[in-house]
Every structure is written in C-alpha cells, then in structure tokens.
Amino acid sequence: MPTDPPTTATRAPSSHAAVGITVAAIADAALSVIRAVGVDGLTMRGVAERLGVRAPSLYHHMRNKADLLDLVARNAFDEFAADEAAYGELRSIDEWIELTRTGSLEFRAFYAAHPGLAGLMQAKATPDRDQGDGSRAALIRVQIESLTRLGVPEPRARHLFEVSARWSLAAVVANLPDDLFADGLDVFLAGLKAQLTT
Amino acid sequence: MPTDPPTTATRAPSSHAAVGITVAAIADAALSVIRAVGVDGLTMRGVAERLGVRAPSLYHHMRNKADLLDLVARNAFDEFAADEAAYGELRSIDEWIELTRTGSLEFRAFYAAHPGLAGLMQAKATPDRDQGDGSRAALIRVQIESLTRLGVPEPRARHLFEVSARWSLAAVVANLPDDLFADGLDVFLAGLKAQLTT
DNA sequence: GTAGTCTGTCTAACACCGTTAGACACTAGC
DNA sequence: GCTAGTGTCTAACGGTGTTAGACAGACTAC
Numbered sequence: 001m002p003t004d005p006p007t008t009a010t011r012a013p014s015s016h017a018a019v020g021i022t023v024a025a026i027a028d029a030a031l032s033v034i035r036a037v038g039v040d041g042l043t044m045r046g047v048a049e050r051l052g053v054r055a056p057s058l059y060h061h062m063r064n065k066a067d068l069l070d071l072v073a074r075n076a077f078d079e080f081a082a083d084e085a086a087y088g089e090l091r092s093i094d095e096w097i098e099l100t101r102t103g104s105l106e107f108r109a110f111y112a113a114h115p116g117l118a119g120l121m122q123a124k125a126t127p128d129r130d131q132g133d134g135s136r137a138a139l140i141r142v143q144i145e146s147l148t149r150l151g152v153p154e155p156r157a158r159h160l161f162e163v164s165a166r167w168s169l170a171a172v173v174a175n176l177p178d179d180l181f182a183d184g185l186d187v188f189l190a191g192l193k194a195q196l197t198t
Numbered sequence: 199m200p201t202d203p204p205t206t207a208t209r210a211p212s213s214h215a216a217v218g219i220t221v222a223a224i225a226d227a228a229l230s231v232i233r234a235v236g237v238d239g240l241t242m243r244g245v246a247e248r249l250g251v252r253a254p255s256l257y258h259h260m261r262n263k264a265d266l267l268d269l270v271a272r273n274a275f276d277e278f279a280a281d282e283a284a285y286g287e288l289r290s291i292d293e294w295i296e297l298t299r300t301g302s303l304e305f306r307a308f309y310a311a312h313p314g315l316a317g318l319m320q321a322k323a324t325p326d327r328d329q330g331d332g333s334r335a336a337l338i339r340v341q342i343e344s345l346t347r348l349g350v351p352e353p354r355a356r357h358l359f360e361v362s363a364r365w366s367l368a369a370v371v372a373n374l375p376d377d378l379f380a381d382g383l384d385v386f387l388a389g390l391k392a393q394l395t396t
Numbered sequence: 397g398t399a400g401t402c403t404g405t406c407t408a409a410c411a412c413c414g415t416t417a418g419a420c421a422c423t424a425g426c
Numbered sequence: 427g428c429t430a431g432t433g434t435c436t437a438a439c440g441g442t443g444t445t446a447g448a449c450a451g452a453c454t455a456c
Contacts, residue, residue, distance in 0.1 A: 020403090021404085043442075043443090044444085045441090054406065054407080055444085056405085056407085056444080056445080056446095057406075060403085160381075160385075164382070164385070166372065166378050166382065167368075167369055167374075167382040167385075169372070170365075170368040170371065170374070171364075171369075173371070174364065174367070174368035174371065176364055176368070180360065180361055180364050184365040186389070186393075187362070187365075187390050188386050188389055189389065190388070190392050190393065191385040191387065191388035191389030191392070192385050192389070194392065195388065219433085241412085241413070242414060243414090252435065254415080254434085255435075257414095257415070257416080258434075263415090
C-alpha cells in the first residue's frame with residue numbers, strides 16, 4: 001500500500017529511499033511515454049527511467065504491465081470525459097444525434113493524439129459499463145437519462161446507447177481515415193435516428 | 199528463393215537436409231498456431247516447432263515475423279472470400295442490404311474462429327484496396343458492380359461500400375458481443391439503405 | 397538515543413522473444 | 427568425384443516482462 005501524498009517523482013539516482021514513486025506518478029509517466037513512442041513502444045524500463053527509477057521498483061506499486069495499461073486507459077478516459085459534462089437541456093432526438101456526432105468526433109480526435117490508447121479502452125470497455133465512480137460512468141448516465149427524458153424507454157435507451165458507443169469506439173480504434181470515419185458516422189447516426197423516432 | 203513443389207512439412211528432427219520447408223507450409227503452420235493460441239501467442243519458435251524445425255530456418259523463407267503475419271492474413275481472407283463468389287443477380291437495394299448483412303455476420307463468425315486475425319487484416323486493409331489478384335479484390339469488385347447495376351453512381355457506390363466494409367471490419371476486430379454486433383449492424387444498414395435509396 | 401519494523405528502492409537473474417552469423421549436411425550438375 | 431548451391435542447424439545478441447532477495451532510509455517505541 002503506497003503512500004499517496006508525496007507525488008514528487010524525480011529523485012536522486014541510485015539512492016535507497018523509503019519514500020519514492022506514486023501510482024499516479026507512474027500512470028502520468030506511462031501516458032507521456034505513450035505520447036512520445038505510442039503504446040507499442042511503452043516499456044516498463046522506459047516508464048521507470050522517466051521517473052528516475054529502475055523497472056523492478058514499479059512492481060512495488062502495481063501487479064504487472066497489464067494493470068498499468070488498464071490504469072492509463074482509465075485516466076485518459078476520465079481526462080476526456082471531464083470536458084463533456086454538459087448534456088441535459090436537449091429538446092429533441094435530433095439534438096441528441098448531433099451531440100453524439102460531435103462527441104464521437106471529439107473522442108476520435110482525442111485518441112488520435114494518443115496513439116494506440118483507444119485499443120486499451122476497448123479491451124476494458126465491457127466489465128464496468130455504467131455503475132461506478134469515474135467521470136466515464138457519469139457521462140454514460142447523463143446520456144442515457146437525456147434519452148429517456150425524450151421519451152425513449154429505459155432499457156431500449158441504454159441498449160441503443162451502448163450499441164452506438166461500442167461501434168463508434170470500434171471505428172476509433174480502427175483508425176480510419178477522416179472521410180471514412182465521418183461518413184460512416186453519418187450512416188450510423190441516420191440509422192440510429194430512424195430507430196429512435198419510430 | 200524457395201522451391202515450391204515439395205510441400206511436405208514434417209521431417210526427421212535434426213537432419214541437415216537441402217530440401218525442407220515451404221512458404222505455404224509455414225503459413226499453414228502459423229494459421230493453426232493462431233487457431234490454438236491466438237495471434238498474441240504466435241511465436242516464430244512455435245511455428246517452427248510445428249514444422250519440426252528450428253526458428254532460424256524460417257528466416258530462409260521470409261524476411262521477418264511481420265511478413266509472416268501479413269501472409270497469414272491474406273491467406274485467411276482468400277479462404278473466406280472463396281465462399282462468397284455469388285453476387286450478381288440482385289434485383290433491389292433491399293436484396294443488396296440483406297446480402298451485406300449475412301456477409302458481415304459470416305465474416306464475423308469466420309474471424310471469431312481465428313482469434314486476433316481480424317486485427318491483422320485491418321492493418322493491411324488500406325494499401326491494396328481494389329486493384330489486384332486475390333479473391334479479396336474480386337469480391338470487392340463484384341459487390342461494387344452489383345450496386346452500380348442497381349443505379350448507384352460509380353464513385354458513390356465505391357465509397358459507400360468502402361465505408362460499410364471498414365466499419366464492419368472495425369466492429370469485427372472489436373470483438374463485440376453477439377447482440378451488440380447484430381444490433382449495431384441493423385442500425386448501420388438502416389442508415390446505409392436510407393443513403394442508397396435517396 | 398537506541399532498537400526494531402516497515403517501506404521502497406536496488407542489483408542480479410530468469411525465461412522468453414525476434415533476429416543474425418556462421419557452420420555444416422545434403423542434393424544436383426558437371 | 428568434385429563443386430556449387432540450398433536449407434537446415436547451433437550459438438549468440440539485445441530486448442522484453444517479471445521475480446528474488448539484499449539493503450538503505452525513515453518512522454515508532456521505549
């Protein structure tokens with residue numbers, strides 16, 4: 001169980017100290033490594049080096065690399081979702097569709113800036129769908145509620161939201177060219193609107 | 199430059215022979231390794247072992263692992279596409295939509311049987327879109343032609359086909375649960391039909 | 397102040413990966 | 427029989443994630 005308060009990461013190299021790195025610091029370092037060399041280029045030794053530390057030290061704070069990637073993906077999504085709080089005053093399905101469109105495009109742009117990160121999200125998309133703590137869960141709840149307020153019955157709203165979210169995420173991960181992504185999104189949202197208004 | 203005719207793969211272990219493994223045999227072995235342990239579990243040493251050979255021998259027939267994966271993906275698609283020859287006598291957009299639906303579902307089923315293989319396809323989907331030799335290219339041409347025969351102008355038909363193919367492939371790679379995939383496909387095809395009939 | 401415990405780093409090593417260098421056995425052509 | 431070429435082999439390199447165990451520093455109790 002690591003002590004959280006001292007978030008300072010850089011230390012004198014090769015000193016044996018009792019207070020060192022933090023889980024949060026490791027996640028930050030990993031994210032900046034990903035920005036620099038992509039997910040495929042991320043290495044436990046590389047992350048450690050960025051913290052002025054050796055690789056085995058990381059294992060005192062997390063079980064393995066998979067956990068680290070998991071954490072990074074979660075952080076990245078929360079960072080994105082924090083900007084997307086204001087749904088709420090939607091007056092029609094059309095407005096919901098348009099908001100979903102811009103949200104998807106922003107989502108894509110965000111992940112384009114973090115090569116390979118979307119792939120991590122995808123692997124972890126299943127288990128913790130809605131219930132929970134992060135801004136991810138909050139964002140999902142808000143979107144479904146705004147649908148039900150517009151007259152779509154609850155289970156159907158949840159399901160259709162999940163379908164569109166997962167398909168959009170899939171297309172983001174696929175890293176399609178701009179036009180293929182945007183036009184496919186048009187097609188998908190046209191079909192979604194048809195299913196929501198009948 | 200390997201000699202192709204002798205496709206026999208299994209040999210006496212630890213004999214120095216002048217006639218041995220084939221590129222095709224390596225690709226087959228790799229595919230069966232993927233069936234057994236998935237793409238992530240595929241190893242040059244593992245492929246070699248399945249051929250009764252050591253790993254370095256593989257490099258006499260291919261440049262590196264990436265080339266091997268490339269080849270495997272191509273073979274797998276051709277194997278799938280060979281079953282999908284009969285488009286042609288489509289009498290309406292509705293029939294085209296339905297054929298695309300069943301094609302997508304079969305595509306998904308095929309790749310579900312080869313864990314991770316779809317991801318390889320995706321990475322190689324861009325460069326050699328239509329022109330070419332394989333059954334992949336043939337299948338694509340047939341689908342676009344059947345669209346133009348139904349009155350959709352050529353460039354638009356090509357583009358919409360590409361959009362739907364890439365989005366479907368993305369959803370396949372994402373390995374969505376059955377209902378999320380099928381329902382999303384419904385949504386997408388509903389939108390596609392709307393764009394094709396107006 | 398001293399002893400003891402706990403925390404968090406370190407070095408060393410393991411098994412595995414893709415890949416290369418170079419040796420050697422076998423085959424085919426003359 | 428000799429020679430050239432082909433295709434395997436062993437050995438090794440540098441890299442990866444990960445574990446074991448040593449040890450330094452900081453807190454706690456007396």
